[in-house]
Every structure is written in C-alpha cells, then in structure tokens.
Amino acid sequence: xxxxxxxxxxxxxxxxxxxxxxxxxxxxxxxxxxxxxxxxxxxxxxxxxxxxxxxxxxxxxxxxxxxxxxxxxxxxxxxxxxxxxxxxxxxxxxxxxxxxxxxxxxxxxxxxxxxxxxxxxxxxxxxxxxxxxxxxxxxxxxxxxxxxxxxxxxxxxxxxxxxxxxxxxxxxxxxxxxxxxxxxxxxxxxxxxxxxxxxxxxxxxxxxxxxxxxxxxxxxxxxxxxxxxxxxxxxxxxxxxxxxxxxxxxxxxxxxxxxxxxxxxxxxxxxxxxxxxxxxxxxxxxxxxxxxxxxxxxxxxxxxxxxxx
Numbered sequence: 367x368x369x370x371x372x373x374x375x376x377x378x379x380x381x382x383x384x385x386x387x388x389x390x391x392x393x394x395x396x397x398x399x400x401x402x403x404x405x406x407x408x409x410x411x412x413x414x415x416x417x418x419x420x421x422x423x424x425x426x427x428x429x430x431x432x433x434x435x436x437x438x439x440x441x442x443x444x445x446x447x448x449x450x451x452x453x454x455x456x457x458x459x460x461x462x463x464x465x466x467x468x469x470x471x472x473x474x475x476x477x478x479x480x481x482x483x484x485x486x487x488x489x490x491x492x493x494x495x496x497x498x499x500x501x502x503x504x505x506x507x508x509x510x511x512x513x514x515x516x517x518x519x520x521x522x523x524x525x526x527x528x529x530x531x532x533x534x535x536x537x538x539x540x541x542x543x544x545x546x547x548x549x550x551x552x553x554x555x556x557x558x559x560x561x562x563x564x565x566x567x568x569x570x571x572x573x574x575x576x577x578x579x580x581x582x583x584x585x586x587x588x589x590x591x592x593x594x595x596x597x598x599x600x601x602x603x604x605x606x607x608x609x610x611x612x613x614x615x616x617x618x619x620x621x622x623x624x625x626x627x628x629x630x631x632x633x634x635x636x637x638x639x640x641x642x643x644x645x646x647x648x649x650x651x652x653x654x655x656x657x658x659x660x661x662x663x664x665x666x667x668x669x670x671x672x673x674x675x
Contacts, residue, residue, distance in 0.1 A: 404434070429459065
C-alpha cells in the first residue's frame, strides 16, 4: 500500500504553552513530503517525527499570522546547513515573498538552492500543485487576514492485472498498460476478452483536508464532501462561541457539525486555545455530534488506508 500519512508537528494556537507547539503538519504521499504551515519549532518536530528533510520540497502557508509561518526562516537556514541544492517551493499569499526576501538576503545569503514563492488567491478554490500522484487545491476560509485551507486528493491509479488471466490468454506484454487503463483484449482469432475479466479494481483515491484558521464555513461542505480525513480547527469550546466569532475561529461543536454534514471519514481537531489545560472537553463536545473525532497532538501520525471500490 502506498503511503498517505499526516504527521502533526504542532497543534497549538498563537499563545505558546508547554504542551503544544504552534501549527505545522507534514503530509507524506508516496514518500514525497508536503508541509502545511511552519510555526516556530517545526524543524525540531520534523526531526522528532523521523521525517527526511531532503524529501520536503513544497511548503503550503495558510495565512500570514506568526504562529503559522515564524518557523520558515529557521527551516530554510537549516536546509542550507544540510547542503540542500534542490529548489524549495513555498505556496502562500503574495505578501509573504515581500516580507521574507530581506530576511533571506541577510540571514541566508549564499545558500545553494533556490527559494521560489508561488502566490494564490484566497477567494476561490485553485489547484496550486499537481503531479502524477496528487493534486492540492486551496479551500477558501474566513479569518482576520486572507486565509485558505488545503485539500490533498490522490490521483486514481490503474486497475490491477490478474496475472493468471494474462497467462491463460497469452496476452503480450505491450498490451498490459492499455488493459490496466480500461481496455479490452482482442485475441488473434477476434474474440473480445473484457477488461473486467482481466483485472481487479484499484483502490479508491484517498483525500485529506486541512482547515485552519477560520470560522466554520458550511459553504465548504461541497468541496469537503466525503474526504477521508478532515483536520479542522477547534480553538474554543461552545461556551466561548462569542469569543470564537470575535476572533474568527471555530468551536469543537461547529467543526463536528461540518464534518457530519460533509460526511467525512474522520475528524481531527486542533489549534487549541492556551486556556485549555485538558482538551478532552473539546473532544467530548465534538464526539457528541461526530463520534469519529480525535484530538491532534504533537508527533501523532495518521495513516489514511486504502478503500476498495
């Protein structure tokens, strides 16, 4: 089974605590690493998660609040110390490059790799990364500054060849790719062997959605519908709903209602306010609506399993 893992590096909010690091995650898809947000301490947490720095080539920054991007300059400096030569791609709001170029010129002069910034719009969903195995699309969010979430969707894979049937019909090797991608086989005497007899269906593509920081937007249900794993911020409990609204954050109850309406596979809540010494209060609130909810915690690894058709 090909890897599709989510590593939580930090799940706290803006105020530092001894329990949580600021927000950062790494998505591992087939040994390609994608970072979401880069709060302070992200590189230390990357070490603790035993993830290879060399396989991280794309960083996605949801918005320009410090607890989501203050770790970038340190991570880039460390890449230089490790002898990195491959280009680092940073996907973010257009202002991030303006802010970071002077820092890069001062603290990271002479590095042996390029840092390329790719800007996106926060107003409508936009595919900002696409390769043979995965596409990454922005999710418009509602926060005090321009902010997006990210949807990682695995690409469909070809069906699996049944080796015994291939041998039985003596099908030449050059026909296999066409058959895997849906084609039938025609024997030398003109008999059609249907694709379904020669293959078994591949697993359904997997998906992961990240939504933080934001008020709860039911308008995103269509884009989030059926995702295997949803990370949604749950900064506050419902008794602080007024504070959540004031600061453009969500409650655990609101995150659970969204997960329920979007029919997601599993919900993970995070971005916890420093006021909570025990987040089980938030967990219970969410589970009362959406039972398949878990709490984020540092160095938690979640594997998204293959699902048969």
